[in-house]
Amino acid sequence: MDGILEVAGLTKRYGKRAAVDDVDLAVPEACAYGFLGPNGAGKTTLIRCLLGLTRPTAGTIRLLGLDQPGGRRQALARTGAIVEEPRFHGHLSGRENLTTIAAARDRDAVRRIDDVLRRVGLADRATERVKRYSLGMRQRLGVARALLGDPQLLILDEPTNGLDPAGIHEFREMIRGFVENEGRTVFLSSHLLDEVERICDRVAIVDRGRVVTEGSIAELTAQGGSRLVIGVNDAEEARRLLDGHAAVKAASIDSGRLHLTVEPGQEAAAAINRLLVEAGLDVHQLAPAQATLEQRFLEITSRLGEDEPE
Amino acid sequence: MIHAEVLKLIRRRGLMIASAVVMLGSLLLVIGIVAGLHAHDPRGNDAVGGEQGYTAVVFLLLVFGSFASGMIGATAGAGDHTAGVFRDLVATGVSRTKLLAVRFPGALIVTAVLLAAGMALAVAVGQLNGPSTGSIASELPGDVEMAALLIGTQVVLACALATLFSSRGWIIGGLIAFQWILEPLLIHATHVSLREWLIGGAIDQFGRDDLRRYGGELRFGEGRALLTIAVWMAVAIALAAWRITRRDA
Numbered sequence: 001m002d003g004i005l006e007v008a009g010l011t012k013r014y015g016k017r018a019a020v021d022d023v024d025l026a027v028p029e030a031c032a033y034g035f036l037g038p039n040g041a042g043k044t045t046l047i048r049c050l051l052g053l054t055r056p057t058a059g060t061i062r063l064l065g066l067d068q069p070g071g072r073r074q075a076l077a078r079t080g081a082i083v084e085e086p087r088f089h090g091h092l093s094g095r096e097n098l099t100t101i102a103a104a105r106d107r108d109a110v111r112r113i114d115d116v117l118r119r120v121g122l123a124d125r126a127t128e129r130v131k132r133y134s135l136g137m138r139q140r141l142g143v144a145r146a147l148l149g150d151p152q153l154l155i156l157d158e159p160t161n162g163l164d165p166a167g168i169h170e171f172r173e174m175i176r177g178f179v180e181n182e183g184r185t186v187f188l189s190s191h192l193l194d195e196v197e198r199i200c201d202r203v204a205i206v207d208r209g210r211v212v213t214e215g216s217i218a219e220l221t222a223q224g225g226s227r228l229v230i231g232v233n234d235a236e237e238a239r240r241l242l243d244g245h246a247a248v249k250a251a252s253i254d255s256g257r258l259h260l261t262v263e264p265g266q267e268a269a270a271a272i273n274r275l276l277v278e279a280g281l282d283v284h285q286l287a288p289a290q291a292t293l294e295q296r297f298l299e300i301t302s303r304l305g306e307d308e309p310e
Numbered sequence: 311m312i313h314a315e316v317l318k319l320i321r322r323r324g325l326m327i328a329s330a331v332v333m334l335g336s337l338l339l340v341i342g343i344v345a346g347l348h349a350h351d352p353r354g355n356d357a358v359g360g361e362q363g364y365t366a367v368v369f370l371l372l373v374f375g376s377f378a379s380g381m382i383g384a385t386a387g388a389g390d391h392t393a394g395v396f397r398d399l400v401a402t403g404v405s406r407t408k409l410l411a412v413r414f415p416g417a418l419i420v421t422a423v424l425l426a427a428g429m430a431l432a433v434a435v436g437q438l439n440g441p442s443t444g445s446i447a448s449e450l451p452g453d454v455e456m457a458a459l460l461i462g463t464q465v466v467l468a469c470a471l472a473t474l475f476s477s478r479g480w481i482i483g484g485l486i487a488f489q490w491i492l493e494p495l496l497i498h499a500t501h502v503s504l505r506e507w508l509i510g511g512a513i514d515q516f517g518r519d520d521l522r523r524y525g526g527e528l529r530f531g532e533g534r535a536l537l538t539i540a541v542w543m544a545v546a547i548a549l550a551a552w553r554i555t556r557r558d559a
Contacts, residue, residue: 051401053559076403083401087394091321100395103314104402104409145398 004029004153004185005050010059012045019045021209023059027187027202032179034200035189036297042209043189044084047157050187051081064152077105080151082159086142090131094122094141097130102148109148116144121170135162143171154178154186160195168195175199197293205300212300220296227295228269230258231285232276241279247271259289311408315416318389325385333378333424337370337431359438364446365520367432368453372521375428375457376464376489379421383465384481386417387472387550397559406555410473417465425461429454449518456517463513463539470546474553497524506530512538 005027012020020042027033037043048054050061052072061068063075088097095113102109117123120140130138139162146154160168176199178184190196196203197217204214213220232238235258242248242260247268250261262268269286276283320326344363347355356362390396390409399409429450436446464485472481493510505511511528515535519525 048397048558051397052403053397053400073403073405076401079401079403081398081401083397087398089318089321089389089393089395091323092318096317096321097395100314100318101398101402103311104399104404149402 003027004064005033005187006060006062007046007050008060010046010049010061011057012042012049012054013057018209020049020056023206023209023211025204025211025214027185029185030179030183031202032175032186032188032200034196034203035187035206036191036193036196036203036293037189037206038191041206043206044157045209046206047081047083047155047187047189050155051076051079051083053083077149078152079155080146080149080153081155081157082139082142082146083155083157085158085161086138086145088130088138088141091129093127093129094133094137094144095126097141098145098148101145105149108150112148112150116147119147119174120144136164136167139163140167143174152184154184154188156186156188158190159188160190160192172199193292193294193297203293205297207300217293221290221293226262226264226268227289228260228262228272229285229287229289230260230272230276230283231256232258233282233284237279238276238281241275241281242272245272245275257285259295311404311412312415312419315386315412316419319382319386319416319420322385325381329378329381329421329424332381333371333375334428334431336374337367337428340370341367341431341435357438357440359435360440361436361442361444361446361449363438363440364432364436365444365449367435368429368457369521371425371428371432372457372460372517372523375421375425375461377486378424379461379464380468380482380485382421383417383468384472384478384485386413386465387469387474388476388478388481391473391476392478400559406559407551410551410554413469413473414466417469418462421461421465422458425457429457452516452518453521456513456521459516459539460513463509463543466543467509467546470543470550473550474546494524497528506534507538507541509539509542512536512542 003026005025007023007025010020010023011018023046035043035046045054049056050063052069063071064078066075068075089100092100095117098113098116099110102113114123117126120143122137122140122144125133125137130141133141139159143159146156160171163171172195175186175188178186179201188196188200200217202214202216203220204211205220206212230238235253235256238258239251239253242251247263248260249263252259260272262272273283273286341358344355344358348357390399396409400406433446433450468481468485471484472478475481489510493508496508497505497511499505505528511524512535514522514524514528515530515532
C-alpha cells in the first residue's frame with residue numbers, strides 16, 4: 001500500500017467487542033476520503049487510534065509515511081484533527097484557546113492564529129469567551145484549531161455537526177479548496193451521506209467495525225446492479241407482484257414510485273413492464289436510475305430493509 | 311507551553327478571586343480584627359504590628375495558603391481533562407509526559423505570585439507598631455524558604471493527584487481532610503512510628519518554632535525530612551505520569 005494514511009489489520013477491542021475489526025485502508029494524497037458508517041460502526045474509534053488517543057489492539061498505522069506510534073510527533077505535527085464535538089476551555093476566548101494549542105505545536109502555529117480565525121469567519125468574535133459561542137461557532141473554532149499546524153492531512157470526525165445549511169455549504173467549499181487548490185488530504189468521517197457524496201472523491205463504508213466496501217463514489221454507486229424507477233397507479237400491488245421475480249434483486253417504494261434493483265440488461269425492464277401491464281396495472285413511467293450513495297449505503301450496511309422512506 | 315498553563319489558570323476569575331480571598335483576604339480580615347481589638351482595648355490586646363504581628367501573619371499565610379495552593383494545583387492538574395481538551399493536546403503529537411510536566415511550573419508560578427504578596431503583607435505588618443521578640447530581617451529568609459516549601463509541595467501534590475483522578479473537587483476536599491484531620495491525628499499519636507513519613511511533619515522541620523504546625527511534638531533531622539518530602543513528591547508525580555500515559559485521551 002502507498003498513501004498518506006495507511007492502515008493494515010487495525011483492530012481495537014473493548015473486552016470481547018471489536019469496535020474496529022481488521023481494517024485495511026489506504027488514503028491517497030490530495031484526496032477527500034469519506035469514512036462512512038452508521039452510529040456505532042467504529043468511525044470515531046478508528047480516528048482515535050490514528051491520532052494516538054487510544055492504543056490499537058492489533059495492526060499497523062502509517063501517517064504521512066511514518067510508522068506509528070514511533071513517528072507520531074513528526075506525523076501529528078503536520079496533521080490537524082477534529083474528534084467528535086470540539087471541546088474548549090469555556091473561560092478562555094477563542095483566540096486564547098487557539099493559543100494554548102498552538103503552544104503545544106510550534107512558533108509558526110502561534111503566528112497562524114489570526115489567519116485561521118479569519119479563514120473560519122471568527123476573527124471578529126475571537127476575543128469572546130468560548131462559553132458564549134454557539135454550536136456552529138465552536139465547530140468553526142474546531143476547524144481553526146485543526147488548521148493551526150498547516151496540516152498536510154486533516155482528519156475530521158463528523159465536522160458538519162451543528163452547522164446550519166449555509167455553514168455546511170461553506171464547509172464543503174473549504175474542504176474542496178483544501179484538496180483541489182492546496183493539495184491537502186482530508187479524511188472525513190460522517191453519517192451524512194449527501195454531504196460525503198458532494199465532498200469526497202473516495203469512500204470507505206464501515207459497518208460493525210469492518211470496512212465492507214471501498215472505492216470512488218462512481219464505483220460504489222455503479223455496484224449492485226442496474227436500477228429502475230417505475231411510476232405505477234398501485235405501487236404496493238406492483239411490489240407484491242414482483243416479489244420473488246428472478247430479475248428483481250431489491251424493491252422499495254419512495255414518494256409513490258417503485259424503485260428496483262434489477263439484473264443488468266434491457267430484458268429485465270421489458271419483462272417487468274409486461275408483468276405489470278398484464279396484471280392490469282397502469283405503468284406511466286419506467287426509467288433507469290443512478291443509485292445514490294445513500295441507497296448503496298443502506299444496501300451494504302446492516303440496516304437494509306428495516307426502514308422504508310415515507 | 312508553561313505560558314499557556316499560566317494563562318489557563320489566571321483566566322479563571324472565580325479561582326483567582328477565591329484564591330486571593332482565601333490566601334490574602336483572610337490575612338487582611340485577621341489583621342483588621344486584631345487592629346480593631348487593640349484600638350478598642352490597647353492594654354488588653356497587643357498591637358497588630360512588630361515581629362510578633364509579622365510572625366502571626368506568616369503563620370496564617372501558611373495555613374490559608376495551603377488551601378489556596380491546593381485549589382490552584384488541583385485546577386492545573388484536572389483542567390484539561392474536565393474541559394475535554396486533553397485529547398486535542400495529545401493529537402498535536404506532543405508527549406503526554408510533557409503535557410503533565412508543564413502543569414507544575416504553571417501552577418507554581420501563579421501560586422508564587424500570591425505567596426509573594428502574602429509575604430509582602432506580612433513584612434508590611436511587621437513595620438507597624440507592635441511587640442517584637444526577634445528580628446524580621448533575620449527570620450525572613452528562613453520563613454520564605456519554609457513558605458515556599460509548604461506551598462510548593464501542596465501545589466505539586468494537588469496537581470499530581472488531580473491528574474491521577476481527573477478530579478478537582480475531590481482532590482481539594484481530600485487534601486483538606488488529610489492535612490487537617492487525618493494527618494494531625496496520626497502525628498499526635500506518638501506511638502505511631504510512621505508519623506515521620508507524613509509530609510506535614512517533614513515540612514514542619516524546616517520552620518522555626520513559632521511557625522511549626524505541630525510545635526515541638528515531632529522533631530527529626532532535615533535530611534530525613536527532605537527524604538520524606540522527596541518520596542511523597544516522587545510517588546505522586548510517578549502515579550500521575552503513569553495515569554496520563556496510559557489513559558485513553
